[in-house]
Amino acid sequence: MQIEGSFSRPDSLPHLINTLSQTKRTGILRFSDDSKIVKIFFKDGQAVYASGPKSQAQLGLLLKKRGLISEDNLKQAAVHAKENQIILGQALVDKKFIEPQALHNEIRSLTSNTLAELLRWQTGNFAYEDAPVSLEALYPAKKDLDVRLMKERIANSVRVLPPMPSVIEKARKVMDDPKANLRALGQILEKDQGIAARILRLANSPYYGMAGTVASIDRAIVVLGRKALSEILSMAAMSVFAGRDYVGYGLTGEEMWWHTIAVAIGAKTIAEKVRPRLAEDAFATGLIHDAGKLVLDKFVLENKGAFDQLINSGKTAVTAEKETLGWNHCEIASQICQSWKVPKHMAQAVMHHHTPAKAENKALACIVHLADGMAHVCATEIGMPSSPFKMDKNAVQLLGLEPLEMNTIMNSIQESVQQTRQSIMDD
Numbered sequence: 001m002q003i004e005g006s007f008s009r010p011d012s013l014p015h016l017i018n019t020l021s022q023t024k025r026t027g028i029l030r031f032s033d034d035s036k037i038v039k040i041f042f043k044d045g046q047a048v049y050a051s052g053p054k055s056q057a058q059l060g061l062l063l064k065k066r067g068l069i070s071e072d073n074l075k076q077a078a079v080h081a082k083e084n085q086i087i088l089g090q091a092l093v094d095k096k097f098i099e100p101q102a103l104h105n106e107i108r109s110l111t112s113n114t115l116a117e118l119l120r121w122q123t124g125n126f127a128y129e130d131a132p133v134s135l136e137a138l139y140p141a142k143k144d145l146d147v148r149l150m151k152e153r154i155a156n157s158v159r160v161l162p163p164m165p166s167v168i169e170k171a172r173k174v175m176d177d178p179k180a181n182l183r184a185l186g187q188i189l190e191k192d193q194g195i196a197a198r199i200l201r202l203a204n205s206p207y208y209g210m211a212g213t214v215a216s217i218d219r220a221i222v223v224l225g226r227k228a229l230s231e232i233l234s235m236a237a238m239s240v241f242a243g244r245d246y247v248g249y250g251l252t253g254e255e256m257w258w259h260t261i262a263v264a265i266g267a268k269t270i271a272e273k274v275r276p277r278l279a280e281d282a283f284a285t286g287l288i289h290d291a292g293k294l295v296l297d298k299f300v301l302e303n304k305g306a307f308d309q310l311i312n313s314g315k316t317a318v319t320a321e322k323e324t325l326g327w328n329h330c331e332i333a334s335q336i337c338q339s340w341k342v343p344k345h346m347a348q349a350v351m352h353h354h355t356p357a358k359a360e361n362k363a364l365a366c367i368v369h370l371a372d373g374m375a376h377v378c379a380t381e382i383g384m385p386s387s388p389f390k391m392d393k394n395a396v397q398l399l400g401l402e403p404l405e406m407n408t409i410m411n412s413i414q415e416s417v418q419q420t421r422q423s424i425m426d427d
Contacts, residue, residue, distance in 0.1 A: 001025060004127040013119060013126055020128065021045040027131045033124030040115055043133045049107065050114035056081075056088040062110055063098065073097040150299065151326035157295050158335045171233055175226060186217045198236040206419040207265070208232075231268075231283055235261060238287045248300030248307070249293060249317075258421055259375055260287050265420075266371030266413040273409060274399045275363050282367045285346045289353045289368050291336045292329030299325050316390055318354050330354055356395045366395035371413070374406075378414045 005012040020029070024045035031038045038052035060078070063069045069077075069092065081091035089107065092098045118126075170188045174180045189196050196217055203214040208228055214220045221229060242257035249256075264286035271282035300307050303324045310320035321328040330351050337347035345361045349368050352359035359365035369392060376389035396406065 001027070002127070002129050004125070006125045007121050007123055016126070016128060017047075017115075025128075025130060026133050027129050028133070029126060029128045031118050031121065031124060031126045033121065038114065038118060040111065040118070041133050047111050047115050048133070050111040052114070055110075055114070058114075059088055059106065059110055062106055063092075063103075066106065068102055068106065069097050150303075150324075154295060154299055154325060154327050154332065155335075157299075158332060158339070172230075175230055175233070183218070186221055189217050195236045195239070198239050199232050202232045202235055202420070203228075207416050227280070230280075231264075234284055234287050235264070238291075246293060246297045248297040248302075248304060256290070256293065258417070259379075260290055261420070262375040262378075262413060262417045263287070263289055263368065263371045265416050266374050266409070267368050269409055269412050269416075270367045270370055270399070270401075273405065274401065275367065278364055278367065281343075281346055281364060282371075285349050285353075285364060285368050286371055288333065288337065288340075288342065288346075289350050289372060290329060290333065291350070292327075292332030292334075295332050295336070296321060296325065296327065296329050316354075316388065328354075354390075356392055356398075362398060366392075366398050369395050370399070370401075370406075374410045374413055378410055381414050381418070 003016055005016065007013070016029075019025075020027075020042050022045070026043050026045075027041075029040040029042060031040070036053050038050065038055075040047050041049040041051070060069075060074050064071065064074060073092070073095070077088060077091040077095055077097055080086075080095055081088050084091070084094075086094075089103050092103060093100055171185055174185045174188065189199060199217065199220060200214060202208070203220045203224060208224065214223060220232070224232065238260055239257060242253040245252050246256055251259075264283045267282035267286035268279050271279040275282075300321065307320050307324050310323060311317065315323070318328045318330065330353060334347050334351035337350055342350075345364060348360050349356075349364040352365045353368045353372055356362055356365035356369045373389045373391045376387060379387070401409075
């Protein structure tokens with residue numbers, strides 16, 4: 001759309017601005033007289049930025065008047081802006097003289113004031129033309145601000161994430177007490193029929209060698225033993241993954257849950273081969289390694305276009321999460337671990353399961369990293385969607401695994417998950 005007019009007709013400019021607002025236009029409105037040119041940038045019908053010969057000076061004066069910056073800061077920022085050929089606002093943010101949100105509020109205020117002043121012009125001309133308007137180019141550090149605000153929303157979501165199911169918490173307290181009556185454990189577990197059903201299905205899977213022989217929770221407690229029962233409790237607890245789909249990540253709840261089980265089984269299998277003392281921790285860590293996706297999925301969905309664009313450009317999902325949202329699922333999972341009172345060494349391994357070299361306990365992080373990679377590699381064979389995974393070769397070296405051993409472990413993981421998954425799906 002292109003429109004031109006002059007201030008000789010006092011009703012034409014207000015009518016144009018009203019039209020731009022109602023039709024949500026994006027473009028540039030230019031004002032000119034014999035001495036100056038002023039531009040107002042519109043984005044989706046809103047006046048978002050004013051540019052003119054005195055706009056930067058007016059911004060500086062407004063910020064000083066409101067007590068947001070000092071005269072000395074303003075002078076330093078002006079020098080920085082000139083040296084780096086950037087606008088004053090960006091210089092103020094670069095020098096950390098003002099927070100981006102405060103600056104953006106004042107820019108919007110200045111834009112409104114400028115537009116109101118232009119409406120009072122008696123002579124001159126104006127012209128509007130549709131054109132792309134990038135807020136990132138006009139608003140200093142807007143992308144950084146958007147990401148920071150997104151990070152705050154995500155952090156708040158972690159704080160309100162439901163805790164581990166209470167039935168699991170109570171069951172674990174009984175499990176941790178060697179003097180506890182295991183019949184009491186059965187009574188606790190039977191109160192949650194959903195979890196009880198998951199426990200029985202998992203207990204009867206070929207992975208635990210009890211196919212078809214465990215008909216009750218009491219029987220499971222007797223024949224499985226504490227170690228196996230602890231694993232099954234953990235898997236049942238993480239069935240929280242299966243309660244909803246992950247549209248942002250393009251996965252169903254069952255697919256997400258089975259991926260966590262595949263990684264848990266894989267981590268335990270690897271640990272039994274190279275670090276037997278870590279086997280139990282490896283299994284539990286594998287189960288919670290992707291817990292951050294419980295929180296991030298809705299935010300990935302909100303930013304699906306930008307997220308998918310990064311993925312299509314060759315970025316990993318972890319990188320795409322970080323660039324789009326300010327957090328990746330590893331960092332969020334680490335925060336969830338604190339809420340769930342997960343031991344520190346396991347939380348560290350969760351935090352660095354994509355970057356095991358950075359973990360304090362490198363062995364555990366490497367084990368979960370390799371299990372995650374193997375689960376992705378054999379995903380199609382176990383009936384799940386596959387996705388790219390960047391394997392850290394140093395993790396293999398640190399654990400001392402040979403290629404033949406890697407293949408054997410991967411086959412074992414694939415077989416165990418296939419049998420367990422099939423037995424539960426057929427149930």
